[in-house]
Every structure is written in C-alpha cells, then in structure tokens.
Amino acid sequence: MIQHLVDGILVGSILSLGAIGLTMAMHMLRFANFSHAELLSIGAYCALVFDGVFKAIYAPLAAAIGPLSLTWALALAIVISMGITGGSAILIDRLVFRRVRAKGGELSMVFASFGVAMIIRNVLGLMFGLQVQLYSKDIVFAVVLSQDPFLLVKPDQIFSLVAALIIMFVFHLVLSRTTFGYSLRAVAENPELAQVSGISLIRMITLIWIIGGGLAAAAGVFYGLTNQVNPVLGRDLLLPIFAATIVGGIGSIYGAALGGFLVGIASNLALLILPSGYSPAMPFLIIIVVLILRPTGLFGEERH
C-alpha cells in the first residue's frame, strides 16, 4: 500500500503542474480547454529536440547528473521547453481561441479545443513518429528506499517530485508575496473586479498562457523522464488533469495543486482493489463523485 501511495504522490506532482495551468485558463476564459494536456506533449517533445541539440553542440552536456538518467543537456532543455511551450500556448490562443472567443460562445471554445488537441497530437505524430521515445536509453535501476514496507523508487522519480514541488513552491511565493501574484489570484477569482482594479485582462490572459504552458511543459518532461514520450502522452493525462482541476475547484490554483496529488494517490490506491485495466476509469469516478457531492470542488467558489 505504501508503494502505491508513493507512486500516487509521484504521479500527483506531475498532474498538479498540469492542473494549475488548466484551472487558471478554464476559470478566466470560461471554457473547458481539452487541448491543455497537449501542451504537456509539446513540452516533452520540445525538450527531446533541445536535449539532442545541446548534446550535439557540446558533448559534455550529455553526461548524466549523479544517479539520474537526466543529463545536463535535458536540464537546460527543460527550461527552453517551458518557454517555447508557453509561447505555443499564446500562439494557439491568438490563432484559434481568441478568434472563436470573439465570435462564439463557451461551447464553441470547447469544440475548438477538441480540434486543437487533435491537430497537435497528429502533428507531433507526423513529426516524431508514433513510436515511443526516451530521454535516455541508459538503464536506471530503482532504489530500495525501505525493506519493510518494501519501497522502490527511481532516482528520476524523486527528481521529478522534488523539481515539481520546487516549481510549485516558487509559484506559491509569487502568488503570496508579490503584487503580480495578487493580480493573478484576483483575475482567477473575479475578472470583472480585477479589470476595474486596473488589471489588464488581455495582458493577464497572455501571462496565464505563458505560465500554464510553462508548467505543462515541465509536467510533460517529468512524465517523459519517469515514463516515456509519445504523441498520446497528453491524451493519456487529460482526464487525470481534468479530475485534479475539478477536485481542487475550478479557479483555485492551490486547489489544483492539491487535486493533482489527490487524484494521483486515489488512482494508484485503486490498484489495490481494482484490476490495473480499470485504473484509467478512476479519474472519471473522481470527477463524477466530486460533481455530485461538491460541484465547486474543495476550494472553488461560485463564479462571480
């Protein structure tokens, strides 16, 4: 059980990163963005490309960092990937969502996001092939953290968890200590009041896409690092990320972070009683239960 719990926490940190961006965009732009998880794929592939570029440019960057399979090249590529994915999110908004927003309703936006998701998925498939790709072909053995209870964790998983927690902590500091963070929270809570408080919604939408895209990229790379990279990476994580967002309460940044861990843990603990084939159904179940018992989620409030 402890192993499942730990696995849940490890997966949960990745879901949290994805859910933070989704909850901000969903609340502010008032639509369920089914293409958000594809940003994880963009981030994962972007890092794959730059990892290769950096290794080719400067061979010493191909060295692994300590016991990790993560190389210096990939560490640099993560930063680049976060920036590019944030830029991609803005580009998608400018090319598609902003235009649909100007003419259509929330439902149009939802359908547009389905279309965007399929386009991104297929473009990635065309560009990189449908086969699984790995950041490192080196075999990294799991470390036995404890014999009783027996606990196995890969160093890359610990890195991903720690890195995700650091990113979330930095984001928390920004949200709780800076007026920029207050502005983000204000816009997430009440866009109209934020606007009459002098906050430019257009500028904030841009920043939310950058932040959401950047966090999604980090999540995508961490997922790829601990699992594998393929064009359906985003699709596979879509429901758990949505479940995390709904559990936390749409619009609640802290709720999304906690929701990610709750969904990750619940999905992994479910393996104790359910055959693994039913595991993907767990996020569905969580979404249904939360929507019935507490539609606003753990920390969400009625939209103002």
Next chain:
Amino acid sequence: MSKFAIEARDIVAGYVPELPILKDVSLKAETAKVTVIIGPNGAGKSTLIKAIAGLVKVSSGRVTLNGSDITNPQPDQMGAMGIAYVPQSNNIFRSLTIRQNLELLLRNAGAERAARLAALFEQFPPLAEKQHQKAGALSGGQRQFLAVAMALAVKPSVILMDEPSAGLSPKAAQEVLEHARKLTEQGVTIILVEQNVKQALRLADHCYILADGRNQVDGPAQDLLSDPVVAQIYLGGKRIAATAAATTTAATATTS
C-alpha cells in the same frame, strides 16, 4: 475645471446592442458632491454607472470627465483616469487578505505605497486591525468599507458606487453612506446608486430618478425628499402611474 466632474449625455447602452437598457439617459455630477441615482428595479441605475465605467458598451451618447470625452473607456484604465468603481456585490477579492487587497490597488504607487497604505489604514481602523485576515471573512459592512478603501487607493476624483448599502444592517448602511458623504470633503465626486431612497436622499446633494431606462426627474436631493409625489412613489407610497405623475409634477427640471 468644469463644474461637473462627470457628464453623461443622451446615453443609450445595454448588454446586447438590440436591447438597450438605457434608452436615453443624461446625468451631470457636480464636482465634490454626492449625486444619487434612484428608481425602480430595472430602471437602468446600475447599468448607467457601469456604462460610465466602461463595463457596459455605450452605443450612443457621450460621457465626459472634467470636460474630456471618456465614452467607452477601457475598464482597466479607469483608475488611471481618476475614476473608481465599487460594484454592488463581490467588490473585494475574498481569497486575498485585507492588506493584499489594498496592496494590489497600490501596486503602481511606487515609493508612496507604504505611506498610502498607512493612510488608508488610518482612515479605516477596523481594517488595520484585521489586515492579515482573509477579506472573505469580513462582515458585510466591513467588506463595503474595504471596497471603499480599495476605491480610494487609486486616489480617485470620482467614485461610482453601486448600492453600497445593499445587504447591510441599517446601522452599517448608515455608516457606509456617511463615509461616502465625508469623501466629498476631500474633493471626491460621488455617484451613488441606491435602493435605500430615504437615506440616500438625506445625504445626497443631487438626485436623478430613472425609470425604464430614461430620466424621469432630477433635482436637489432635499427638494425631492420633500416632494409629495416623489415621496408617494419612492418613499413608501403607491407606485401606480409613477412615471407620469413624477414627470408632470416635479418642480425641478430634468437635465438640460
């Protein structure tokens, strides 16, 4: 400087272009005075100040601030122009602390930020005591005071207030309205939408009565308070044939 801080002339506005809520409304708000807008539900009172604030699109007509045209401003530029808008409800950020709410509004104050924050806390001592509490935990009256403090943070010359006494106890409502009155001593122009007609007329300098998206009557608040027809219609009497009676008998002229 113009005698009137805000002038709205022949305003037609609404949420949907084909269905204007304001069909032809004019208003002049004298500098450093309280102008109150009253009228039955659906008259367009709140829509009028939202139109001034740029939250509802004006399809026809003109709004000026000290003589300069500001029709359809960007709502996020209102503070820079010296206009603050206090919505009727949800007028504070509940997830932020009181201090964070004020710091958010003071974010562009630069070196003056600390001094202005201290001045606001001096003006609203109960807020200072609870500055680290979540704003959502405040009582209704305290929330309104925080909303007013947030409006004052941008050093406005005009404050648009939408029913600041809504949902408050009579005592709290009185306190909020009296505070609004006091702001005029600092040179601030107040435009107030109120349902609490008697209280609003007592503190206001000038009053506009709207019905069905049009001006009905306007005049000095004290005159309207003592006007038998207005009293009959809006201060507890019958509301039958309100519009016609008020229009024909009110001594004061509508906006010229």
